Structures are given as structure tokens and as C-alpha cells.
Amino acid sequence: MITVTIAGRDGTLNVNSSAVEKLIQTILEDSNISNAEINLVFGTDKMLRELKLEYFDEDVFTDVIAFRLDDGKQLEGEIYISPQRAAENAKTYGVSFSNELDRLLIHGTLHLLGWKDDTAEQKKVMSREKNRFLTEINVTTLIN
Numbered sequence: 279m280i281t282v283t284i285a286g287r288d289g290t291l292n293v294n295s296s297a298v299e300k301l302i303q304t305i306l307e308d309s310n311i312s313n314a315e316i317n318l319v320f321g322t323d324k325m326l327r328e329l330k331l332e333y334f335d336e337d338v339f340t341d342v343i344a345f346r347l348d349d350g351k352q353l354e355g356e357i358y359i360s361p362q363r364a365a366e367n368a369k370t371y372g373v374s375f376s377n378e379l380d381r382l383l384i385h386g387t388l389h390l391l392g393w394k395d396d397t398a399e400q401k402k403v404m405s406r407e408k409n410r411f412l413t414e415i416n417v418t419t420l421i422n
Contacts, residue, residue: 279313280306286320291361293320298383304415305387306353314353316390318383326360341367342382344389357386377412384408 282299298318306314321329323339331337333345341363348354359382368378385408395401 280311280316281314282316282318284318284320291320301380301383301411301415302387305384305411306391308411309391311353311391314355316353316387317356318386319356319358320361321358323360323362326358326363329358339363342386342389344386346390346392353390355390357383357390359383359386380412381408384411 280303282302284293284295302316326340326343329343330340341360343358345356364378364382365375368375393404395404
């Protein structure tokens with residue numbers, strides 16, 4: 279069973295929980311994962327910046343961070359997304375806010391599966407995979 283818990287909603291972001299769960303579940307099942315516990319946290323820029331500094335030793339704003347927490351028996355992880363960064367990214371890339379959240383959620387989930395984006399080549403490959411999921415999965419809007 280794949281369980282997704284969503285936290286950090288302050289009332290300004292009306293998240294479609296079932297669409298979020300379906301998106302994460304589809305990506306995990308594509309990688310033959312049928313048991314997982316995922317916590318999705320919508321956090322402030324400040325929160326994600328502090329996490330980035332603490333765990334990656336980088337003092338920068340970021341849009342998404344993912345942490346794999348399990349011991350290898352069952353996938354367990356946390357995905358942190360900054361709605362403020364998502365909104366700015368959407369403007370920069372000329373996409374809807376919901377589409378950018380889709381991309382960030384896919385990106386975070388791929389990181390939980392072990393995908394890396396440290397090099398230009400890894401970023402290219404990961405971007406292709408994100409686009410594949412965006413194309414193949416009929417993503418229902420993540421925002422109500």
C-alpha cells in the first residue's frame with residue numbers, strides 16, 4: 279500500500295489530495311514500488327532554505343527537497359515543496375502554477391527513487407523522465 283500524507287497547508291493552498299496521491303502512486307508503481315509511506319510538506323521559503331543549508335551545506339532558496347528515510351525494506355520519504363518558489367518558477371517558465379507543482383512533485387518523487395541531478399547529464403535525463411510522466415499521466419490538477 280502506498281500512503282501519502284500532506285502537511286503544511288495553511289489554507290491558502292487548496293490541494294487536491296487524491297490527485298497528489300494518484301500522481302505519486304503512479305510514479306512509484308512505474309518503478310515497481312507497491313509499499314511506501316510518503317510525507318509531502320508544503321513549506322515556506324525560509325523552511326526549505328534552512329533544510330538546504332543544514333543537509334546540503336548550501337545557503338540558497340530551493341523549490342523542492344526530498345529525503346529518503348527508509349532502511350531499504352519499504353520506501354519511506356519526505357518531499358518538501360515551496361509554493362512561493364513554485365509560483366516564481368511558473369512565471370519564469372511560462373507555465374501554470376498547477377503545472378509547476380506537478381513538475382516539483384514528480385521531481386521530488388524521482389529523487390526518492392534514487393534519481394540524481396548533480397550533473398548536466400543527470401539533469402537532462404531526469405528532465406526527460408519528468409516530461410515523460412507529465413505526458414503519460416493524465417494529471418488532474420493538484421490545486422482545487
